[in-house]
Amino acid sequence: MPTHTPPVQDIQSGGDTRAVAINRVGISRVRLPMLYRDDSIACPTVGVWNADTSLPGHVRGTHMSRLARALNDSAHEIDYQNFCQLPANLMQRLDANECTVSVRFHYFIEKTAPISTEKGYLDVEVVLVAHKKNGVQRQIMQVITPVTSLCPCSKAISKYGAHNQRSHVTLSVESDDVLRIRDLVALAENGASAELYSVLKRADERHVTERAYDDPKFVEDIVRDLAVQLRGLNGIRNYRIETENFESIHNHSAYAIVESDDFPQHLLPLA
């Protein structure tokens, strides 16, 4: 075994002769504790972060530890506005001209049962993405809201009953405005056959059962109703609306997607 101590060389800053520019290089699956402030209340949760930068063809490697340090410094108390500042912050630390940051977390909406008014939490999944290149920033909020869907065909053709199931409505919105998770959840729930609740007493259960039967929706209906609503809002640059039904009569899902022509799917992190 060698007994000398090698110098702590900076290999990453060395040159590279392959002349291949790298579109994205960074760290992923960085899990950190987080308080997310969608409103006045800071919600405890866990963020799973990705952060990357582009790299010119002549530089060997990026400085991964600076990305890790930046996330450890910044992740603890987050709202949508300071999240959107992260790419600019990281570009400065890395002396880079492009940066993408994303975080995936569960957020909790306090809900009141429709009849008993019992309180409970609904958990939704959120992905935030911010990308900055040279001077231009793009930012997306994606919210996955669980809802109930009830099949119009099953209701129409059956003497009684109708198959229904849990569904996920995924709204992804690109906007320069400040977006609120709770607004996207409310929109999604409004497009479904019925909302979900954590605590339901019997009178509530009757209410949501009848509510779903009164408002049957195909996956196609949900994405269309939501498209009509989203297109009526100001300040939205791009959107993607997806509904997936975890069918109660099949062991597979039905899904539908409506998206604007230029929706930047390449900015969303691969799961």
Add this chain to the structure above:
Amino acid sequence: MPTHTPPVQDIQSGGDTRAVAINRVGISRVRLPMLYRDDSIACPTVGVWNADTSLPGHVRGTHMSRLARALNDSAHEIDYQNFCQLPANLMQRLDANECTVSVRFHYFIEKTAPISTEKGYLDVEVVLVAHKKNGVQRQIMQVITPVTSLCPCSKAISKYGAHNQRSHVTLSVESDDVLRIRDLVALAENGASAELYSVLKRADERHVTERAYDDPKFVEDIVRDLAVQLRGLNGIRNYRIETENFESIHNHSAYAIVESDDFPQHLLPLA
């Protein structure tokens, strides 16, 4: 850097002074192609295998590569009987007196839609476990069958409709007899509000919708009905019956478990 070539020592066979016997040591998450024969037809699938042995306190390590080789040799064409021979096979290769083998895979049941008679596959998840210690063998078949459940409370208290959802019925049976996946699937489906199908035309959809409404079941009802049936069968040493409803009105599950007093849960692989 050293220029000599070290000898290829057998460190694992060396002694150990800590005197701590190891209950289980082996390999896990070994993925292999597989043809499983539950009947006359060999079903293509992928097995995810675990295999381990115990190790006395005075031996440093087990021979992992022999376990890997044994699985690579044996995994390709499997039925329940030759699966159950694997622990004896591995004990011989490893010169051990205890061995546990398990495999997790998807199996496919060809089903016929109730009215249109359209054909399609239902996928179920299967775990097989065989354990041998000294001369004594124990073996378990676990099958997770997806079904529909419809809530009796929701039906009884609502003017119309009833919430229903996909559920998983997990039957785990310890028996010295040869078990067939399709028998456990048929049992599970018989205990639910309705069966699932891959292909349903409209007349079929009406049938399963009304069928579920005609036979509402709580998770408690499903496990009890299945317990009554399983207890009536010969040759069963132990059983565990679990039902989980992916509730369509909540974002959580409801579940129930009935199991025999001596069900060997420690033999089931942790997921």
Add this chain to the structure above:
Amino acid sequence: MPTHTPPVQDIQSGGDTRAVAINRVGISRVRLPMLYRDDSIACPTVGVWNADTSLPGHVRGTHMSRLARALNDSAHEIDYQNFCQLPANLMQRLDANECTVSVRFHYFIEKTAPISTEKGYLDVEVVLVAHKKNGVQRQIMQVITPVTSLCPCSKAISKYGAHNQRSHVTLSVESDDVLRIRDLVALAENGASAELYSVLKRADERHVTERAYDDPKFVEDIVRDLAVQLRGLNGIRNYRIETENFESIHNHSAYAIVESDDFPQHLLPLA
């Protein structure tokens, strides 16, 4: 469609003629925001809860909404001691004589890099289980700590280098004493070839690279070293020690388990 309003019957409290006692019935996958206090600091995280009770053979169903309400009421600020009170709390609400509660969450340990002293978080996974039946309580803390393992065989037989990889050390401890997550993490890290860190500068990277090479360990070594340590501690009723190496030279894992004779694996939630 019927126009009358059915009464809001209490079907669950009705009798049952099948006379099958149910071992466990309740709710699972209940996700709630949580502040966990392992020490003086409350760590933001997300708990995924299961709660169940047993049900005598003559009662039709349990009251799921009371379980949901109890979790929504209790989950927000948790330490090990008030977690362990939950079964008693739920038994009172449900008028039951048996209850199991478990929660799975990520916890974060602030760590200091060995040379640069940069600060960063290490995330570990925790499962807490408390079970009460009649007057008797049992409680388990399980902590999954990610570490580095370096292969002694690879080091011994190779001219240079040695394969190493991320590993999971899972310590499950049953004790009547108050347990601290950070103590189980420290124990696990002490048994591995090296610790993990979120932020490492180059001097740190050299340190952990050499540290791992200086302390090679098989999965067998890790569980044995930890068994020796755990057996020396007071107040431990049962334990289970598992190490899984995500092998860098294979696409499968190696694992080893040492457990006390009466470790209550049936109390651990199936994932």
Add this chain to the structure above:
Amino acid sequence: MPTHTPPVQDIQSGGDTRAVAINRVGISRVRLPMLYRDDSIACPTVGVWNADTSLPGHVRGTHMSRLARALNDSAHEIDYQNFCQLPANLMQRLDANECTVSVRFHYFIEKTAPISTEKGYLDVEVVLVAHKKNGVQRQIMQVITPVTSLCPCSKAISKYGAHNQRSHVTLSVESDDVLRIRDLVALAENGASAELYSVLKRADERHVTERAYDDPKFVEDIVRDLAVQLRGLNGIRNYRIETENFESIHNHSAYAIVESDDFPQHLLPLA
């Protein structure tokens, strides 16, 4: 309860007044047994399928059961060429002018250990996508190959050893030519520090340990070396090269991506 039998209406074919065209509507997570033929041998595996079509603004719903029937009919014996025919096939059945089909499965490469020549399987993950719109077809093969990476920085700055770990190399290639899984696996393995094997005896273990130490690579190096190679091949319209290291010294990943300017990421299924 109503006593009349409602007619089996075809609600899906009814009109729609919202005038919102749907980009994609179909079924997902359809699991089917499969024999995949990459070469002369048919490999048993399980396919997880998505299939969708676009829907004009004036039609209420698509015919999900036709998609399910088409997959059940076509999925059993697949090679790349007949997979690529599926969109045309489905467009005919659905009378549609756009269709996307994708399937995700594990494939197995038989490998020979470098010194002992022991045989064993390496499992890789594959996604195939074919999209047809009007007369134009696009098709992608994505292969995730597990490999070993060894860190150049860790090697250079440490007296001995170097951290290494399992990595995933994901190659996604759009081409009009027939692509072979084994060619993309060989390419990926060639770009890494070392290959993985299922069965390695001690002499093999020495070989791969030294091989990795002799060829250290950052994630940046792997994607660059592969970009140079892929750019030299004929018949490739677009490509995306991603490497993810499951770092053995951190509990997060490092990753890098090089992709061609027009890589159609919107065609890849979201996991």
